[in-house]
Structure formats: structure tokens, C-alpha cells
Amino acid sequence: DTEVTQTPKHLVMGMTNKKSLKCEQHMGHRAMYWYKQKAKKPPELMFVYSYEKLSINESVPSRFSPECPNSSLLNLHLHALQPEDSALYLCASSQSAGSPYNEQFFGPGTRLTVL
């Protein structure tokens, strides 16, 4: 199984809502990543989890709150978002973080629209 799954596929939320994005992999990978991708732009790294611990936070606003309950799951909790946060949110995983040798496998993404 070389699949990274993400739910939901689409999400529309108001600026006062609280929602969560979910990501799951069963490849035994110990590194998981959240990226934000605007239209016609490359993905931008948001967070990296290594062995279920947050290892990198790329100066992401606190209205985005990541969580890694176990080695297979990665959540992104959303609260008080702004319309400019509307984007495709991609999850990825790799065998480990901190190495150039590990291929990242991407999920299909969640298309988020903030009204």
C-alpha cells in the first residue's frame, strides 16, 4: 500500500468555524508533512512531523494547528481562518525526515475554501 489518503476532498468553511483536515498512511513512514498550495504555484511546506513530534514549523500562523496522534495519522486543525487561506492542502509522508534519500508520497489534497 503506497497510498496517502486525505479527508475531506473539499471543505467550505466560514471564518468563525473550526474544522479539521485528516491524513492517513499505512506505509510505516515516520515522517509526515503538511503543504499549502495556491493555484498555479508549487507546494509550500507548513509543518514536518518526525516520529510523531513536530520538527519543523515554517512560521505558520497559529490559526493552523497540526496534530499527530500516531505514526499513521496527521491532522490539521483550522480555526478563525481568513479568505486568503483558501488553497489546496497537501499531506505527504516519507520513511523518515532529515534525509535527502527519502521519497515523499503525496495525498490527493483537500481543497479548502474560506468564506
Next chain:
Amino acid sequence: AQTVTQSQPEMSVQEAETVTLSCTYDTSESDYYLFWYKQPPSRQMILVIRQEAYKQQNATENRFSVNFQKAAKSFSLKISDSQLGDAAMYFCAYVGGSQGNLIFGKGTKLSVKP
């Protein structure tokens, strides 16, 4: 800091023809990997091909091959016998150093004409 540059925002190719997408990068690392990712309109980012910097031989995967010029820091992707399903955004990416985080180029949108 490492950078990845894709100088062709858009490219077009006739079905069954060959097209080459360009990528250059800048790094002071000696150990790194280079990747080409494909992102079709369905959004799933798919790895097309990868190249290890210490390998001189160019990587190939079926119709996809790279021209890796380490001294010139160039990493182009050649697609042979282009198919309609090849139409997508192609991202060149670099990973190296201790962090192991992907650094993407801005992407090249490839159109395939029937």
C-alpha cells in the same frame, strides 16, 4: 540557500512527439536528490523520476528520462512519445542537506495536442 528554477512556465507538445522541460538548481551540498513530480488537473502529485547526485548515469523510467549535468547544476526532463495523459503541471524538486525538505521550482504547465 538552495533554489530551484524552472524557466518555462508553459510548454506545448504534439502527441507522439518529444518534449524537454528545463530545470536548474543551486546548492553547495554534495549529497542530494533531484525529482520531477507531475500534478495533473486531478491534483495528485505523482513522482515521475528521481536522480541521485552521486550517480553519473541519467535516470530513466519508460518514456521519461533526465539529462543530469551536475557541474552545470542542470536537471532537464525529456518525455518521449508524448501522450494526452502527460498533460499536467510538472515540478522540479530538490532535497539535500540535513533537513531533507523538498524545495520546488515554480512549475511548468505542459499541454499535449492531439
